Amino acid sequence: MPQKRTSHLLTNLRSLMKNTTYVPQAINAYIIPSGDAHQSEYIAECDERRAFISGFTGSAGTAVVTDSTAALWTDGRYYLQARQEMDDNWILMKQGIPSTLTEAKWLSKTLNVGSVVGVDPYLVESEWWRDLAKELQGAGQTLIPVSKNLIDIIWEDRPKRPIKPVVPLEVKYTGRSVAEKLQELRCKLIEENAAMIIITALDEVAYLFNLRGSDIAYNPVFFSYAAVTSNEAYLFVNLSQLTGAAKDSLKAEGVNIKILPYEELSHFIENELATLSGKVWVSNHSSQAIAQMVPKERRIVKLSPIALMKAVKNETEIKGMEACHIRDAVALCQYFHWLEKEAIAGTQTEISAANYLQKLREDQENFVGPSFSTISSVGPNASIVHYEPAPETDRKITTEEIYLCDSGGQYKDGTTDVTRTMHFGIPSKFEQECYTRVLKGVISIATCIFPSEVKGNCLDTLARKALWDVGLDYGHGTGHGLGMYLNVHEGPMGVSWRSYPDDPGLKEGMFLSDEPGYYEDGKFGIRIENVVRVVKAETPYNHRDRGFLTFKTITYVPIQTKLIDPSLLTKKEVDWLNSYHMECRNKVGELLLQQGHQEAYNWLVRETQPIG
Structure with missing residues (x-):
């Protein structure tokens, strides 16, 4: 990925930090968050201020510019991407690493007593402001609001705010x-x-x-x-x-x-x-x-x-979410059937394949558009968790490397998000082991039974255990909520090694992703992602009448058995996979035939053959 040169931008920003025409008083550090005035995760181009000043285009991160230093904090989903996109003016601060200081502690240590830190108060949450102000105050420093956003002043060709039909x-x-x-x-x-x-x-x-x-x-x-x-x-x-x-x-x-x-x-x-x-x-x-x-x-x-x-979705929303996932699976079965043949010829790239997938989705009822930019990634690109193909990084899809596709659709009756990892040639033993251990995590989450309103982070270890057993892990969360024809990432619940402060506990009618992974830097990436619905569990006992819940998988796209090492699976896991594949065949196969996709149906039948 090309690095954005930021020296002149930082020089201009530091000049404004001392100009009291734009700031209430001279400031020694300026914070540039990722979000907009609504604290959105995904933002319009006109609000991509952190990307403009740093070059890092991932959706999560915070930039801090002082008189002499520039640093950016982001999490494990984006380490590789940030390293590739930022120039040497920036220090990458890896969130989630025990030795990494928080923004507040770093500012406290980096700045002198009496220093002033500024930020646009529309771009940070009130609780975030309170905590940062308190910590800076303890270090003899001050946090002040900067009502005129300094990035907007130096951003000469800043896009205009969208005004699209509602x-x-x-x-x-x-x-x-x-x-x-x-x-x-x-x-x-x-x-x-x-x-x-x-x-x-x-x-x-x-x-x-x-x-x-x-x-x-x-x-x-x-x-x-x-x-x-x-x-x-x-x-x-x-x-x-x-x-x-x-x-x-x-x-x-x-x-x-x-x-x-x-x-x-x-x-x-x-x-x-x-x-x-x-x-x-x-x-x-x-x-x-x-x-x-x-x-x-x-x-x-x-x-x-x-x-x-x-x-918590109502009955109409639940029916819509489940129905749109079946239609979405039709498009994905067509896609992987087509791509399997194309990989042999080596005629498709990450970008051309992603474009074709969107065309297939467009044929499905109630389709409005993608739910996020498709992650179509080959080999080393797949090791970048939130990779987005670009002309300068576009790789051919062949039989030589793993292919990871994370994509989703917005339909009037629901939102989808599904990831499948494929190898169209002969995978290595290590790739098979990693893939199988990721699958074990998927199954562990899909089949777990838990008390009503248990916090999502209590389940996270279940997804990681098979990887932890051999010293492997992944740096992102295991599951996020999904909207109903709304944002593909929706709170307040989730499944992660980090606790969600607002998690109300899991309740019937919630929809989450189930997506463990493993990433070998510079070589390959593996992720399997299904959407699951929280449903009531039938248990022989009901401790203190609390009620118990489990998950129902509503994504119906085959999991490639070629990448599985069956010797690593238990009988229970094999039974789950075979049962899941039969459900995929029954629910999706009928619609494939109704729409006249006989070859894709044949592919589905082949890919859902039971394993022993």
């Missing part, structure tokens, strides 16, 4: 009307003794109002805020984005929904505070800027109730 999503897909969701939300306000809630997360606004947009690539959201009181609801959005159908859908709800300009939120909060009695609920993931608009004594800082409302 459309309604019918109740036949959502399962609940806006009126029903508002009623439930208001019940939560009463429980917390709150007079109003401010909603800042884009997917929460889209969910609440049954609207979808495309302001951020792959995520069906639009730039907006919302506020809800006991009798009114407010949507803050660029008015030109709302289609006639979207306006009509809100009017048809029969509830009082007022539409105001996106920029009016701060004035609205100020006015409401003057006339509204009671406290205001602000999500703990809201920006410091938004949180500070509400006086501390009137502020409830707590996870937004909408986060859990959308995480």
